[in-house]
Amino acid sequence: MKLLRYGERGAEKPGMLSAEGHIRDLSGVVEDIAGATLTPEGLARLQELDPTSLPIVEGSPRLGPCVGRIGKFICIGLNYSDHAEETGMEVPPEPVIFGKATSAVCGPNDDVIIPKGSEKTDWEVELGVVIGKEARYVSEEEAMDHVAGYCVVNDISERAFQTERCGQWIKGKSADTFGPIGPWLVTRDEVPDPQNLRLWLEVDGERRQDGTTATMVYGVRFLVHYISQFMSLQPGDIISTGTPPGVGLGMKPPTFLRPGQVMRLGIEGLGEQRQRVVAWAG
Template sequence: MKLLRYGEPGAEKPGILDADGTIRDLSGLVPDLAGEVLHPEGLARIAEADVSALPRVEGDPRLGPPIAGTGKFICIGLNYADHAAESGMDVPPEPVIFMKATSAICGPNDPIVIPRGSEKTDWEVELAVIIGKKAKYVSEADAMDHVAGYAITNDVSERAFQAERAGQWTKGKSCDNFGQIGPWLVTKDEVADPQKLKMWLTVNGETMQNGSTETMVYGVAHLVHYLSQFMTLHPGDVISTGTPPGVGLGMKPQRYLKPGEVVELGIEGLGQQRQDVVADK
């Protein structure tokens, strides 16, 4: 299934994409795509519904993030060996964990907002793992039982805030509209192997990133297992699993986003995003 949320920010309704690519309204069946709805039993109830009988959503509504109620937005740094190399850093012996504020979350086509004082706003196409079932101390063998599905994220980053000022990475990762998610939550039954997905990103039509989840250092199952040893993962939590090479930081000379530019990105089977770059007011 391809699950989504549509409507104005803060007033999104749950929906599902039918076989023809038409949005169907799920609000008569579930209150939102959050909490227990993302549990295997909740997703099974949606799967049993006659999608063709659900109300059609007319027009071209804004898409919001495909899940609501996210408690944790967990990011994995340097999880592609070639990206670590372009960043001038070693592959870590364990996953590097940092958090992105949930207030950064926005829809897949909402603009990238360059914050005040920024000179180094960068792009990062990433595979997001959406938790559907509570995970605490889970084994790697059982980890995938706790995954609801997958989505695209753009882990937008302000590199000067992230690395050139004192403290941790969080403040360079958490500005408003630095966390586009979507367009859909694609349930895991539609993704044969999350470690074999092509991914790409362009700026103004020029290809910047062209990689594959196949080159991840730590795969999805290991990350869910690993994180669950340190914190309980809850339905709606997002794990953004790292980016392949091609970010602006790694270019010579470095290249960063400017107002008026357009970023497009996609992952095989998960759709694509398009974002206008604007300056914060």
């Protein structure tokens, strides 16, 4: 299934994308694409539905974040060896874990705002893993049983805030609009191998990133297991699994986003995002 949320910001409704490409309204069935809806029992209930029995949503509504009420937005740093090389850092002996504020979350096609004082706002296409079943001290063998599905994430980053202002990376990762997710949550049954997905990103039509999840240092199964040793994972939590090479920081010379530019990015089978970059106007 491809699950989504549509409508105005803060008032999104749950939906499903039909095989014909129509948005079907799920608001008469579930309250949101969140929490209990993402559990194995919740998804099984949706699987039993006949999509043609659901109302068609007319027009082209705004798509919101594909998951609502996200509890934790966990990111993995330097998880592609060639990306670590381009940033001048070593591949870590264990996964680098950091957080992204949930207030950064926005829809897949919403404008991305360059924050006040930013000079180094950067792009990062990433595979997002959506948790569907509580995970606490799970083994690698059990880890995939706790995954509801996958989505596209643009882990937008302000590099000066991230690495030049002391403290933790979260400062450079959490500005409003720095977490576009979607367009859809694609359930696990439709993604046979999350370690064999092509992912890419363009800025103003120029291909900047073009990689595959096959080159992850730490794969999805291991990451769910590993993170669950330090914190419980709850339905609706998102793990953003790292980015392949081609970020602005790694270009020679480094190149960063400017107002008026357009990012387009996607992952095989998981859909595409498109964001216009705008200046902060506070």
